[in-house]
Amino acid sequence: MAKTFDASVPTITLNDGSQIPQAGFGTFKIDPADTQRAVEEALEIGYRHIDTASAYANEAGVGAALRATGMVDSVYTVTKLRNADQGYDNALRACETSLKDLGLDRIDLYLIHWPVPTQDRYVETWRAMRKLVDEGLVGSIGVCNFLPDHLRRLVDETGVVPAVNQVESHPAFWRPELDALCRELGVVVEAYSPLGRGSDIESEPARAAAAAHGVTCAQAVLRWHIQKGHVIIPKSTHAERMRENLDVFGFELTDAEMAAFDALDCPEGQISGDPNTFDRPQTLEDMMARGNVK
Template sequence: MAVVPDLELNNGVAIPQLGFGVFQVPAEDTAEVVRTALRTGYRSIDTAAAYRNETGVGAAIRDCGLPRGELFVTTKLWNSDQGYDSALRAFDAGMERLGLDYLDLYLIHWPLPARDTYVETWRAFGKLLSEGRVRAIGVSNFQIPHLQRLIDETGVVPAVNQVELHPNLAQAELRAFHADHGIVTEAWSPLAQGALLSDETITGLASRHGRSPAQIVLRWHLQLGNVVIPKSVTPSRIAENFALFDFALTDEDMAAIGKLDTGARIGPDPDTFNLA
């Protein structure tokens, strides 16, 4: 079984560079899907209150037979729970659903700049961190101005920013800001929801390396230094997405994939998204 490398967060906590996401995994299937991922070798699981499957994630973690200290669990605060007191209440509810004593990483799911509550929410996250209930805190879908405001007003730099990121949306400027501030970049929708898997550049590289198109794109993420959390409910694809550590892309391969960046999003624009 391959050993997934860790990246060090800005507070010294280690996060596996390859994790397993459960977005859109049905609640009734989540426990078995996560068990399959853990048997495959994944040790990092990413969920969210909005996914409505935290209970299944927790069940799989409790009965997988692995020590809790070997696992890295992330969940996210949903938009309707932003605010200082409401964020603390939502954290308690999420931990009850997960059935865990502590969380490895807690993320603000969206910035919701029109509501202007993410700074007070971030202060609540700082309290959870100081109390040891969370090992690391971060954000998701934050743009540079949102990140800068958190840093300026609280002095606490997010450990992670989880954003839509794939070859069509490489987020070079945002990744550079992360690098300058010690923020780890984590990619959601790393395969652009499958849209890239028939791209000629990707399929050509897959043929040349004897790999699947998905493996080529995921390897691109790893070599950029991203944390990546692919999702599948199919055991063969769960295993395929884990088999990334016995080959490498060349500089020329990376440059070819880099030319696919169009700036096109699949998901919402974080500057305007406001769903409760």
């Protein structure tokens, strides 16, 4: 049965016909011990889209928050397959583990976290994802950090187009060519680090747009994403910032303001890993060693 979401946040129709709330709550680097509290607070504020991942080690906290609030059936839940679980059979088992940790019967959107070309297993992993949809364990399937060559290979070899490509995207690094290809294929871009981990809010276009519309610089940047048709998943553990990040639907940037943000794109703006070379296993030990999980 299709879920119904809060009308204050618009939804985007994916290429499989399902609906995804355009603004969600990201949980990357939220301590597993603090995840339930943070997600419950986000849900109380009005978020109806929660993004997590097996590699974040906080799926259990997300699930606990959904159950504690009685909102399992009214929240769009996203999680991701870590690099160490790529491969057909591994992916099927990994999904079972995520479902168990989340305490859910079905994941709304399941993503391959990185292409990991050094493994060369993302195509067989993708075929397993399709099986999970057929079995009703997953609603929609997509990818993260996939570049044009990765996307084209998936489509060419399987005929199945991802519903979503979750990538680093913010005005200083939004990869126009990748953005255009996703639109051409009918893949929705979901932006992680949508504020450039804070750097983009210091830009002149952000300051100018904020002053013109009576909003914060962060809200101006997030509004740029909304008008691009991106899904956004900003993360904060502070209630006031959570509210601010969700309050981006009451104003509209001009064409000139959008163009000024667009012009910030440059290769030096990248702050995450390179999808062509990132091959960390994303095990708990690996994530702890990098400070992504405490």
